[in-house]
Amino acid sequence: MTASPHVIFDRVSFSYGDRSVIPELILALSERRVGLIGSNGSGKSSLLRLIHGLAQPTGGTVTTVGLNTKTDRKKIPSRVGFLFQDPDRQIIFPTVGEEIAFGFEEQGMTRQEARREALAWLSRYGKSHWLERGVQELSEGQKQLVCLISVIALQPGLILLDEPFASLDLRTRLAFARQLEALPQPLIMASHDLDFLARFDRILWLENGRIHADGPPEEVLAAYDAAARAQPEIIP
Numbered sequence: 001m002t003a004s005p006h007v008i009f010d011r012v013s014f015s016y017g018d019r020s021v022i023p024e025l026i027l028a029l030s031e032r033r034v035g036l037i038g039s040n041g042s043g044k045s046s047l048l049r050l051i052h053g054l055a056q057p058t059g060g061t062v063t064t065v066g067l068n069t070k071t072d073r074k075k076i077p078s079r080v081g082f083l084f085q086d087p088d089r090q091i092i093f094p095t096v097g098e099e100i101a102f103g104f105e106e107q108g109m110t111r112q113e114a115r116r117e118a119l120a121w122l123s124r125y126g127k128s129h130w131l132e133r134g135v136q137e138l139s140e141g142q143k144q145l146v147c148l149i150s151v152i153a154l155q156p157g158l159i160l161l162d163e164p165f166a167s168l169d170l171r172t173r174l175a176f177a178r179q180l181e182a183l184p185q186p187l188i189m190a191s192h193d194l195d196f197l198a199r200f201d202r203i204l205w206l207e208n209g210r211i212h213a214d215g216p217p218e219e220v221l222a223a224y225d226a227a228a229r230a231q232p233e234i235i236p
């Protein structure tokens with residue numbers, strides 16, 4: 001556990017219009033690896049969006065890496081990486097090279113340096129031939145890989161990942177899992193991949209925007225698995 005929490009929720013509530021998604025949440029996260037699990041619609045993506053300041057609380061305060069997500073919102077993207085659940089919401093440039101290079105340019109590199117760096121990162125995954133590829137010509141899993149590389153390459157102080165493995169093939173998933181495990185920065189990750197989360201430090205199980213269980217993976221994942229198996233009839 002690190003000394004000070006990298007995320008603090010102080011009596012945070014969140015609604016879409018008049019629909020309450022998170023009633024009231026008090027939370028401090030200081031572990032290196034935090035996993036978010038829960039049914040579809042339980043609030044995992046909403047929680048990650050609140051942490052990054054992409055969504056603003058209806059009540060209360062979110063503090064991420066020491067920054068108030070409302071008043072310091074503009075400072076957060078350079079400190080905190082965010083991988084969207086849907087790559088199409090993340091991608092803004094036409095080519096893979098431009099997409100990855102953009103963050104490096106934002107960090108002050110020249111266009112040429114940024115392009116070189118993007119190529120180096122693509123090469124690590126055996127994808128140097130993707131540099132000029134149109135992002136929209138890639139498959140869902142390939143797009144997800146480009147987005148993951150874009151986030152990790154910038155080496156942010158905190159990384160938020162919303163179901164990063166959903167569309168990746170087994171080999172790419174294993175390669176990425178190994179890399180995520182080796183990263184020094186703290187990670188907060190929503191996932192349905194319970195095997196990967198088993199090595200995390202802390203698991204939050206959300207249901208209806210509330211924390212249903214919170215603890216080490218051996219307890220929380222086992223309870224989640226048992227609950228899902230005990231109620232298979234709720235799955236249509």
Ligand SMILES: Nc1ncnc2c1ncn2[C@@H]1O[C@H](COP(=O)(O)OP(=O)(O)OP(=O)(O)O)[C@@H](O)[C@H]1O
Binds near residue numbers: 016038043044047
């Ligand atoms: N843009 C939106 N407008 C209105 N309601 C929304 C919107 N996005 C999400 N919600 C609602 O907020 C709740 C939480 O959604 P959220 O996307 O955070 O869940 P999740 O746990 O990430 O689900 P999943 O496992 O399917 O990704 C759901 O009830 C959902 O219907």
Ligand SMILES: [Mg+2]
Binds near residue numbers: 044085
């Ligand atoms: Mg989600």
